[in-house]
Amino acid sequence: xxxxxESGPGLVKPSETLSLTCTVSAGSMSSxxxxxxxxxxxxxxxxxxYSYFSASTNFGSTNDNPSxxxxxxxxxxxxxxxxxxxxxxxxxxxxxxxxxxxxxxxxDVWGQGTTVTVSS
Amino acid sequence: EVVMxxxxxxxxxxxxxxxxxxxxxxxxxxxxxAWYQQKPGQAPRLLIYGTSIxxxxxxxxxxxxxxxxxxxxxxxxLQSEDSAVxxxxxxxxxxxxxxxxxxxxx
Numbered sequence: 001x002x003x004x005x006e007s008g009p010g011l012v013k014p015s016e017t018l019s020l021t022c023t024v025s026a027g028s029m030s031s032x033x034x035x036x037x038x039x040x041x042x043x044x045x046x047x048x049x050y051s052y053f054s055a056s057t058n059f060g061s062t063n064d065n066p067s068x069x070x071x072x073x074x075x076x077x078x079x080x081x082x083x084x085x086x087x088x089x090x091x092x093x094x095x096x097x098x099x100x101x102x103x104x105x106x107x108d109v110w111g112q113g114t115t116v117t118v119s120s
Numbered sequence: 121e122v123v124m125x126x127x128x129x130x131x132x133x134x135x136x137x138x139x140x141x142x143x144x145x146x147x148x149x150x151x152x153x154a155w156y157q158q159k160p161g162q163a164p165r166l167l168i169y170g171t172s173i174x175x176x177x178x179x180x181x182x183x184x185x186x187x188x189x190x191x192x193x194x195x196x197x198l199q200s201e202d203s204a205v206x207x208x209x210x211x212x213x214x215x216x217x218x219x220x221x222x223x224x225x226x
Contacts, residue, residue: 044207044218044219044220044221045164045207045209045218045221046218047209047215047216047217047218063214064215065214065215066121066215067121067215099163099164101163103166104211105152105154105169105170105211106154106166106168106169106170106175106209106211107154107156107164107166107209108166108169108175108176110163110164110165111163112162112163113163
């Protein structure tokens with residue numbers, strides 16, 4: 001059964017880059033969409049973006065939320081069974097619980113979430 | 121972006137009763153709508169996708185439907201463990217968007 005686990009710093013300074021990793025256990029990453037979602041009291045659940053890769057076709061794609069103003073990079077490392085999130089130029093508004101999740105037609109597997117606070 | 125509006129914000133229901141939750145999309149999302157359940161301190165759990173298809177392992181007391189731009193999640197015969205916040209999410213148009221949630225109190 002596929003499980004996801006987020007990891008990364010819980011505290012990031014304003015203007016710096018937030019970096020998180022999601023480790024995928026028990027299963028291939030190929031042909032799935034791998035997402036990042038965040039949740040804050042003020043904005044509820046917000047989809048950050050996804051990355052997709054197919055080993056059979058060697059095709060990949062990424063897509064992210066325009067509201068994040070091109071600050072997002074999501075990448076997949078199939079050799080480590082991980083995918084990552086980088087969010088640049090963070091502010092206090094980026095303080096949230098960050099979740100990684102799998103899926104396109106519904107997000108069917110979620111990590112437990114990791115709290116990231118942006119503060120000096 | 122597509123705005124998802126859920127109602128009511130809070131629903132208080134007695135055990136064994138039925139709960140009906142609504143979600144309206146600001147524009148067409150076809151049948152590309154999912155429902156999630158979230159309990160305190162936990163990640164959301166997928167209940168329904170494709171408007172009305174139950175996810176693996178979801179009890180059949182959870183059902184969902186669509187009428188035009190309005191989507192409905194029905195929880196039949198509520199149990200204490202159904203106390204949670206329920207979210208709808210559209211994945212028809214990027215950015216994917218969630219409703220603000222309906223809190224179900226048993």
